Amino acid sequence: MMRNYLLCLFYLFSVTVFSQNKLEVFFDFNKDVPNELSQIKINQWVLEHKNAEIIRVLGYCDSVDDSEYNKELAMRRINTMITFFKDNAVKISDKVELKAFGKDFDYSKNQSENRKVVVFYTEVEVIIPKDVTVESDFQLTQLSTLVAEEKSTLASKFDKAKKGDLIRINNISFYFNSEKVMQQSEPILEELYQIMVANPKLRIEIHGHICCNPNPNDTKLSYRRALVILKYLTKKGIPVNRMNFKGYGSNDPIYRLPERNEKERAANRRVEILIVAKQ
Incomplete structure:
Protein backbone atom coordinates (compact mmCIF):
# COMPACT_ATOMS: atom_id res chain seq x y z
CA MET A 1 0.00 0.00 0.00
CA ILE A 128 11.90 14.84 -7.87
CA PRO A 129 11.03 17.18 -5.00
CA LYS A 130 13.19 16.60 -1.93
CA ASP A 131 10.22 15.63 0.21
CA VAL A 132 9.20 12.77 -2.11
CA THR A 133 10.82 9.42 -1.26
CA VAL A 134 11.50 7.07 -4.14
CA GLU A 135 12.39 3.44 -3.48
CA SER A 136 15.59 1.91 -4.79
CA ASP A 137 13.68 0.14 -7.58
CA PHE A 138 14.03 3.39 -9.51
CA GLN A 139 17.83 3.37 -9.34
CA LEU A 140 19.84 2.20 -12.35
CA THR A 141 21.38 -1.25 -12.02
CA GLN A 142 25.14 -0.84 -11.75
CA LEU A 143 27.63 -2.96 -13.63
CA SER A 144 29.17 -4.23 -10.40
CA THR A 145 25.82 -5.68 -9.32
CA LEU A 146 25.39 -7.50 -12.63
CA VAL A 147 28.93 -8.83 -12.39
CA ALA A 148 28.28 -10.18 -8.89
CA GLU A 149 25.17 -11.98 -10.11
CA GLU A 150 27.01 -13.45 -13.08
CA LYS A 151 29.91 -14.60 -10.90
CA SER A 152 27.61 -16.34 -8.43
CA THR A 153 26.08 -18.57 -11.13
CA LEU A 154 29.09 -19.22 -13.36
CA ALA A 155 30.43 -22.32 -11.60
CA SER A 156 26.99 -23.91 -11.73
CA LYS A 157 26.84 -23.33 -15.51
CA PHE A 158 30.14 -25.17 -15.98
CA ASP A 159 29.12 -28.00 -13.65
CA LYS A 160 26.01 -28.67 -15.75
CA ALA A 161 27.71 -28.28 -19.14
CA LYS A 162 28.97 -31.15 -21.25
CA LYS A 163 31.38 -31.41 -24.16
CA GLY A 164 30.16 -29.30 -27.09
CA ASP A 165 28.04 -26.96 -24.97
CA LEU A 166 28.37 -23.18 -25.22
CA ILE A 167 28.32 -21.22 -21.98
CA ARG A 168 27.37 -17.58 -22.40
CA ILE A 169 29.13 -15.10 -20.10
CA ASN A 170 27.54 -11.68 -19.84
CA ASN A 171 28.83 -8.43 -18.32
CA ILE A 172 32.49 -8.75 -19.26
CA SER A 173 32.89 -5.11 -20.25
CA PHE A 174 35.88 -3.57 -22.02
CA TYR A 175 37.24 -0.06 -22.30
CA PHE A 176 36.36 1.83 -25.45
CA ASN A 177 37.63 0.29 -28.68
CA SER A 178 40.15 -1.84 -26.80
CA GLU A 179 40.67 -5.27 -25.31
CA LYS A 180 41.30 -3.92 -21.81
CA VAL A 181 38.75 -5.34 -19.36
CA MET A 182 37.03 -2.79 -17.14
CA GLN A 183 37.92 -3.20 -13.47
CA GLN A 184 34.31 -3.89 -12.47
CA SER A 185 34.28 -7.02 -14.67
CA GLU A 186 37.50 -8.57 -13.39
CA PRO A 187 35.74 -10.72 -10.74
CA ILE A 188 34.16 -12.74 -13.56
CA LEU A 189 37.58 -13.51 -15.03
CA GLU A 190 38.83 -14.49 -11.58
CA GLU A 191 35.85 -16.84 -11.22
CA LEU A 192 36.61 -18.37 -14.64
CA TYR A 193 40.20 -18.93 -13.50
CA GLN A 194 39.01 -20.65 -10.32
CA ILE A 195 36.76 -22.90 -12.41
CA MET A 196 39.73 -23.88 -14.62
CA VAL A 197 41.81 -24.65 -11.51
CA ALA A 198 39.02 -26.74 -9.97
CA ASN A 199 38.57 -28.71 -13.22
CA PRO A 200 42.08 -29.63 -14.45
CA LYS A 201 40.71 -31.76 -17.31
CA LEU A 202 38.56 -28.93 -18.65
CA ARG A 203 39.55 -27.58 -22.08
CA ILE A 204 37.80 -24.58 -23.56
CA GLU A 205 37.54 -22.33 -26.58
CA ILE A 206 36.83 -18.65 -25.90
CA HIS A 207 34.50 -16.93 -28.36
CA GLY A 208 34.25 -13.13 -28.64
CA HIS A 209 31.15 -11.43 -30.09
CA ILE A 210 30.17 -7.80 -30.61
CA CYS A 211 26.87 -6.09 -31.41
CA CYS A 212 25.67 -3.45 -33.82
CA ASN A 213 28.40 -3.67 -36.48
CA PRO A 214 26.95 -4.88 -39.82
CA ASN A 215 30.38 -5.42 -41.40
CA PRO A 216 30.94 -9.23 -41.42
CA ASN A 217 34.68 -8.80 -42.00
CA ASP A 218 35.27 -6.63 -38.93
CA THR A 219 36.27 -9.31 -36.42
CA LYS A 220 39.50 -7.79 -35.06
CA LEU A 221 38.08 -6.35 -31.85
CA SER A 222 36.20 -9.51 -30.88
CA TYR A 223 39.34 -11.52 -31.70
CA ARG A 224 41.51 -9.33 -29.44
CA ARG A 225 38.99 -9.44 -26.61
CA ALA A 226 38.84 -13.23 -26.69
CA LEU A 227 42.64 -13.32 -26.74
CA VAL A 228 42.97 -11.07 -23.69
CA ILE A 229 40.82 -13.50 -21.68
CA LEU A 230 43.08 -16.36 -22.73
CA LYS A 231 46.15 -14.30 -21.74
CA TYR A 232 44.60 -13.51 -18.37
CA LEU A 233 44.20 -17.23 -17.65
CA THR A 234 47.66 -18.22 -18.90
CA LYS A 235 49.29 -15.44 -16.87
CA LYS A 236 47.71 -16.93 -13.75
CA GLY A 237 49.07 -20.37 -14.60
CA ILE A 238 46.47 -22.15 -16.75
CA PRO A 239 48.35 -24.11 -19.48
CA VAL A 240 47.79 -22.61 -22.91
CA ASN A 241 47.18 -26.07 -24.40
CA ARG A 242 43.90 -26.20 -22.47
CA MET A 243 42.51 -23.20 -24.36
CA ASN A 244 41.84 -21.74 -27.78
CA PHE A 245 40.07 -18.57 -28.89
CA LYS A 246 38.08 -17.11 -31.81
CA GLY A 247 36.60 -13.74 -32.68
CA TYR A 248 33.28 -13.74 -34.52
CA GLY A 249 32.60 -10.01 -34.74
CA SER A 250 28.85 -9.72 -35.26
CA ASN A 251 28.63 -12.76 -37.54
CA ASP A 252 26.86 -15.03 -35.06
CA PRO A 253 24.22 -12.82 -33.42
CA ILE A 254 21.51 -14.10 -31.13
CA TYR A 255 19.24 -11.37 -32.51
CA ARG A 256 19.24 -10.20 -36.12
CA LEU A 257 21.05 -6.94 -36.91
CA PRO A 258 20.22 -4.14 -36.59
CA GLU A 259 19.03 -4.89 -33.08
CA ARG A 260 15.70 -3.38 -32.07
CA ASN A 261 16.55 -2.44 -28.50
CA GLU A 262 19.24 -2.55 -25.79
CA LYS A 263 18.16 -5.99 -24.60
CA GLU A 264 18.97 -7.44 -28.03
CA ARG A 265 22.23 -5.48 -28.31
CA ALA A 266 23.35 -6.69 -24.88
CA ALA A 267 22.57 -10.29 -25.84
CA ASN A 268 24.64 -10.03 -29.02
CA ARG A 269 27.53 -8.33 -27.18
CA ARG A 270 28.89 -11.31 -25.29
CA VAL A 271 31.62 -13.84 -24.53
CA GLU A 272 30.92 -17.55 -24.93
CA ILE A 273 32.93 -20.54 -23.75
CA LEU A 274 32.83 -23.72 -25.84
CA ILE A 275 33.46 -26.86 -23.77
CA VAL A 276 36.05 -28.78 -25.82
CA ALA A 277 36.79 -31.50 -23.26
CA LYS A 278 35.57 -32.24 -19.77
CA GLN A 279 35.89 -35.08 -17.29
Whole structure:
Protein backbone atom coordinates (compact mmCIF):
# COMPACT_ATOMS: atom_id res chain seq x y z
CA MET A 1 0.00 0.00 0.00
CA MET A 2 2.76 2.42 0.97
CA ARG A 3 4.70 1.43 -2.16
CA ASN A 4 1.76 2.34 -4.41
CA TYR A 5 1.42 5.63 -2.60
CA LEU A 6 5.06 6.45 -3.23
CA LEU A 7 4.70 5.55 -6.88
CA CYS A 8 1.76 7.91 -7.21
CA LEU A 9 3.78 10.70 -5.61
CA PHE A 10 6.61 10.03 -8.02
CA TYR A 11 4.45 10.39 -11.12
CA LEU A 12 2.32 13.26 -9.81
CA PHE A 13 5.05 15.50 -8.48
CA SER A 14 8.11 14.68 -10.55
CA VAL A 15 8.99 17.03 -13.40
CA THR A 16 10.46 15.88 -16.71
CA VAL A 17 13.02 18.28 -18.18
CA PHE A 18 14.86 18.01 -21.49
CA SER A 19 18.32 19.51 -21.12
CA GLN A 20 21.04 20.02 -23.72
CA ASN A 21 24.59 19.24 -22.67
CA LYS A 22 27.96 18.61 -24.21
CA LEU A 23 30.76 16.09 -23.80
CA GLU A 24 34.34 16.81 -24.84
CA VAL A 25 36.56 13.90 -25.88
CA PHE A 26 40.29 14.45 -26.44
CA PHE A 27 42.78 12.68 -28.71
CA ASP A 28 46.55 12.37 -28.90
CA PHE A 29 48.47 13.87 -31.82
CA ASN A 30 47.43 12.41 -35.19
CA LYS A 31 45.23 9.74 -33.54
CA ASP A 32 41.57 8.97 -34.17
CA VAL A 33 41.08 7.00 -30.93
CA PRO A 34 40.42 8.91 -27.67
CA ASN A 35 43.34 9.21 -25.28
CA GLU A 36 43.43 7.11 -22.12
CA LEU A 37 41.82 9.69 -19.83
CA SER A 38 38.99 10.31 -22.28
CA GLN A 39 38.39 6.57 -22.66
CA ILE A 40 37.79 6.32 -18.93
CA LYS A 41 35.60 9.43 -19.07
CA ILE A 42 33.33 8.24 -21.88
CA ASN A 43 32.86 4.77 -20.39
CA GLN A 44 31.77 6.40 -17.15
CA TRP A 45 29.56 8.78 -19.15
CA VAL A 46 27.70 5.85 -20.74
CA LEU A 47 26.94 4.37 -17.33
CA GLU A 48 25.61 7.68 -16.02
CA HIS A 49 23.59 8.92 -19.04
CA LYS A 50 21.14 6.19 -19.99
CA ASN A 51 18.60 8.68 -21.37
CA ALA A 52 20.96 10.67 -23.61
CA GLU A 53 20.37 11.27 -27.31
CA ILE A 54 23.23 12.47 -29.51
CA ILE A 55 22.18 15.44 -31.66
CA ARG A 56 25.45 17.00 -32.85
CA VAL A 57 29.07 15.86 -33.14
CA LEU A 58 31.88 18.26 -34.07
CA GLY A 59 35.46 17.16 -34.82
CA TYR A 60 38.63 19.25 -34.48
CA CYS A 61 42.41 18.96 -34.93
CA ASP A 62 45.50 20.93 -33.96
CA SER A 63 47.14 23.33 -36.43
CA VAL A 64 49.75 20.83 -37.68
CA ASP A 65 49.39 19.70 -41.33
CA ASP A 66 47.12 21.21 -43.96
CA SER A 67 43.41 21.91 -43.67
CA GLU A 68 42.32 19.05 -45.96
CA TYR A 69 44.19 16.40 -43.98
CA ASN A 70 43.03 17.86 -40.67
CA LYS A 71 39.43 17.80 -41.85
CA GLU A 72 39.75 14.14 -42.84
CA LEU A 73 41.30 13.30 -39.45
CA ALA A 74 38.58 15.23 -37.63
CA MET A 75 35.93 13.21 -39.50
CA ARG A 76 37.65 9.96 -38.53
CA ARG A 77 37.47 11.07 -34.91
CA ILE A 78 33.77 11.78 -35.33
CA ASN A 79 33.18 8.35 -36.87
CA THR A 80 35.08 6.73 -33.99
CA MET A 81 32.69 8.34 -31.53
CA ILE A 82 29.61 7.42 -33.57
CA THR A 83 30.78 3.78 -33.59
CA PHE A 84 31.35 3.93 -29.84
CA PHE A 85 27.84 5.27 -29.22
CA LYS A 86 26.29 2.58 -31.42
CA ASP A 87 28.29 -0.19 -29.75
CA ASN A 88 27.14 1.06 -26.35
CA ALA A 89 23.49 1.47 -27.34
CA VAL A 90 23.50 5.27 -26.96
CA LYS A 91 20.61 6.79 -28.90
CA ILE A 92 21.62 8.88 -31.91
CA SER A 93 19.14 11.32 -33.42
CA ASP A 94 17.93 10.61 -36.95
CA LYS A 95 18.85 14.23 -37.68
CA VAL A 96 22.24 14.17 -35.98
CA GLU A 97 24.64 16.83 -37.31
CA LEU A 98 28.21 15.71 -38.06
CA LYS A 99 30.75 18.41 -38.90
CA ALA A 100 34.53 18.24 -39.23
CA PHE A 101 36.77 21.30 -39.07
CA GLY A 102 40.16 21.55 -40.76
CA LYS A 103 41.58 24.91 -39.77
CA ASP A 104 38.46 27.03 -39.96
CA PHE A 105 37.81 27.53 -36.25
CA ASP A 106 39.20 29.49 -33.30
CA TYR A 107 42.28 27.63 -32.10
CA SER A 108 43.36 27.33 -28.50
CA LYS A 109 46.98 28.25 -27.82
CA ASN A 110 47.28 24.86 -26.11
CA GLN A 111 47.42 22.47 -29.08
CA SER A 112 46.20 19.48 -27.05
CA GLU A 113 42.91 21.29 -26.43
CA ASN A 114 42.27 21.42 -30.19
CA ARG A 115 42.50 17.66 -30.71
CA LYS A 116 38.96 16.86 -29.72
CA VAL A 117 35.42 15.89 -30.55
CA VAL A 118 32.60 17.84 -28.97
CA VAL A 119 29.39 15.86 -28.55
CA PHE A 120 26.10 17.66 -27.95
CA TYR A 121 23.27 15.62 -26.49
CA THR A 122 19.85 16.02 -24.98
CA GLU A 123 18.81 14.15 -21.89
CA VAL A 124 15.56 13.53 -20.07
CA GLU A 125 15.95 14.50 -16.44
CA VAL A 126 13.35 13.56 -13.87
CA ILE A 127 13.41 16.14 -11.09
CA ILE A 128 11.90 14.84 -7.87
CA PRO A 129 11.03 17.18 -5.00
CA LYS A 130 13.19 16.60 -1.93
CA ASP A 131 10.22 15.63 0.21
CA VAL A 132 9.20 12.77 -2.11
CA THR A 133 10.82 9.42 -1.26
CA VAL A 134 11.50 7.07 -4.14
CA GLU A 135 12.39 3.44 -3.48
CA SER A 136 15.59 1.91 -4.79
CA ASP A 137 13.68 0.14 -7.58
CA PHE A 138 14.03 3.39 -9.51
CA GLN A 139 17.83 3.37 -9.34
CA LEU A 140 19.84 2.20 -12.35
CA THR A 141 21.38 -1.25 -12.02
CA GLN A 142 25.14 -0.84 -11.75
CA LEU A 143 27.63 -2.96 -13.63
CA SER A 144 29.17 -4.23 -10.40
CA THR A 145 25.82 -5.68 -9.32
CA LEU A 146 25.39 -7.50 -12.63
CA VAL A 147 28.93 -8.83 -12.39
CA ALA A 148 28.28 -10.18 -8.89
CA GLU A 149 25.17 -11.98 -10.11
CA GLU A 150 27.01 -13.45 -13.08
CA LYS A 151 29.91 -14.60 -10.90
CA SER A 152 27.61 -16.34 -8.43
CA THR A 153 26.08 -18.57 -11.13
CA LEU A 154 29.09 -19.22 -13.36
CA ALA A 155 30.43 -22.32 -11.60
CA SER A 156 26.99 -23.91 -11.73
CA LYS A 157 26.84 -23.33 -15.51
CA PHE A 158 30.14 -25.17 -15.98
CA ASP A 159 29.12 -28.00 -13.65
CA LYS A 160 26.01 -28.67 -15.75
CA ALA A 161 27.71 -28.28 -19.14
CA LYS A 162 28.97 -31.15 -21.25
CA LYS A 163 31.38 -31.41 -24.16
CA GLY A 164 30.16 -29.30 -27.09
CA ASP A 165 28.04 -26.96 -24.97
CA LEU A 166 28.37 -23.18 -25.22
CA ILE A 167 28.32 -21.22 -21.98
CA ARG A 168 27.37 -17.58 -22.40
CA ILE A 169 29.13 -15.10 -20.10
CA ASN A 170 27.54 -11.68 -19.84
CA ASN A 171 28.83 -8.43 -18.32
CA ILE A 172 32.49 -8.75 -19.26
CA SER A 173 32.89 -5.11 -20.25
CA PHE A 174 35.88 -3.57 -22.02
CA TYR A 175 37.24 -0.06 -22.30
CA PHE A 176 36.36 1.83 -25.45
CA ASN A 177 37.63 0.29 -28.68
CA SER A 178 40.15 -1.84 -26.80
CA GLU A 179 40.67 -5.27 -25.31
CA LYS A 180 41.30 -3.92 -21.81
CA VAL A 181 38.75 -5.34 -19.36
CA MET A 182 37.03 -2.79 -17.14
CA GLN A 183 37.92 -3.20 -13.47
CA GLN A 184 34.31 -3.89 -12.47
CA SER A 185 34.28 -7.02 -14.67
CA GLU A 186 37.50 -8.57 -13.39
CA PRO A 187 35.74 -10.72 -10.74
CA ILE A 188 34.16 -12.74 -13.56
CA LEU A 189 37.58 -13.51 -15.03
CA GLU A 190 38.83 -14.49 -11.58
CA GLU A 191 35.85 -16.84 -11.22
CA LEU A 192 36.61 -18.37 -14.64
CA TYR A 193 40.20 -18.93 -13.50
CA GLN A 194 39.01 -20.65 -10.32
CA ILE A 195 36.76 -22.90 -12.41
CA MET A 196 39.73 -23.88 -14.62
CA VAL A 197 41.81 -24.65 -11.51
CA ALA A 198 39.02 -26.74 -9.97
CA ASN A 199 38.57 -28.71 -13.22
CA PRO A 200 42.08 -29.63 -14.45
CA LYS A 201 40.71 -31.76 -17.31
CA LEU A 202 38.56 -28.93 -18.65
CA ARG A 203 39.55 -27.58 -22.08
CA ILE A 204 37.80 -24.58 -23.56
CA GLU A 205 37.54 -22.33 -26.58
CA ILE A 206 36.83 -18.65 -25.90
CA HIS A 207 34.50 -16.93 -28.36
CA GLY A 208 34.25 -13.13 -28.64
CA HIS A 209 31.15 -11.43 -30.09
CA ILE A 210 30.17 -7.80 -30.61
CA CYS A 211 26.87 -6.09 -31.41
CA CYS A 212 25.67 -3.45 -33.82
CA ASN A 213 28.40 -3.67 -36.48
CA PRO A 214 26.95 -4.88 -39.82
CA ASN A 215 30.38 -5.42 -41.40
CA PRO A 216 30.94 -9.23 -41.42
CA ASN A 217 34.68 -8.80 -42.00
CA ASP A 218 35.27 -6.63 -38.93
CA THR A 219 36.27 -9.31 -36.42
CA LYS A 220 39.50 -7.79 -35.06
CA LEU A 221 38.08 -6.35 -31.85
CA SER A 222 36.20 -9.51 -30.88
CA TYR A 223 39.34 -11.52 -31.70
CA ARG A 224 41.51 -9.33 -29.44
CA ARG A 225 38.99 -9.44 -26.61
CA ALA A 226 38.84 -13.23 -26.69
CA LEU A 227 42.64 -13.32 -26.74
CA VAL A 228 42.97 -11.07 -23.69
CA ILE A 229 40.82 -13.50 -21.68
CA LEU A 230 43.08 -16.36 -22.73
CA LYS A 231 46.15 -14.30 -21.74
CA TYR A 232 44.60 -13.51 -18.37
CA LEU A 233 44.20 -17.23 -17.65
CA THR A 234 47.66 -18.22 -18.90
CA LYS A 235 49.29 -15.44 -16.87
CA LYS A 236 47.71 -16.93 -13.75
CA GLY A 237 49.07 -20.37 -14.60
CA ILE A 238 46.47 -22.15 -16.75
CA PRO A 239 48.35 -24.11 -19.48
CA VAL A 240 47.79 -22.61 -22.91
CA ASN A 241 47.18 -26.07 -24.40
CA ARG A 242 43.90 -26.20 -22.47
CA MET A 243 42.51 -23.20 -24.36
CA ASN A 244 41.84 -21.74 -27.78
CA PHE A 245 40.07 -18.57 -28.89
CA LYS A 246 38.08 -17.11 -31.81
CA GLY A 247 36.60 -13.74 -32.68
CA TYR A 248 33.28 -13.74 -34.52
CA GLY A 249 32.60 -10.01 -34.74
CA SER A 250 28.85 -9.72 -35.26
CA ASN A 251 28.63 -12.76 -37.54
CA ASP A 252 26.86 -15.03 -35.06
CA PRO A 253 24.22 -12.82 -33.42
CA ILE A 254 21.51 -14.10 -31.13
CA TYR A 255 19.24 -11.37 -32.51
CA ARG A 256 19.24 -10.20 -36.12
CA LEU A 257 21.05 -6.94 -36.91
CA PRO A 258 20.22 -4.14 -36.59
CA GLU A 259 19.03 -4.89 -33.08
CA ARG A 260 15.70 -3.38 -32.07
CA ASN A 261 16.55 -2.44 -28.50
CA GLU A 262 19.24 -2.55 -25.79
CA LYS A 263 18.16 -5.99 -24.60
CA GLU A 264 18.97 -7.44 -28.03
CA ARG A 265 22.23 -5.48 -28.31
CA ALA A 266 23.35 -6.69 -24.88
CA ALA A 267 22.57 -10.29 -25.84
CA ASN A 268 24.64 -10.03 -29.02
CA ARG A 269 27.53 -8.33 -27.18
CA ARG A 270 28.89 -11.31 -25.29
CA VAL A 271 31.62 -13.84 -24.53
CA GLU A 272 30.92 -17.55 -24.93
CA ILE A 273 32.93 -20.54 -23.75
CA LEU A 274 32.83 -23.72 -25.84
CA ILE A 275 33.46 -26.86 -23.77
CA VAL A 276 36.05 -28.78 -25.82
CA ALA A 277 36.79 -31.50 -23.26
CA LYS A 278 35.57 -32.24 -19.77
CA GLN A 279 35.89 -35.08 -17.29
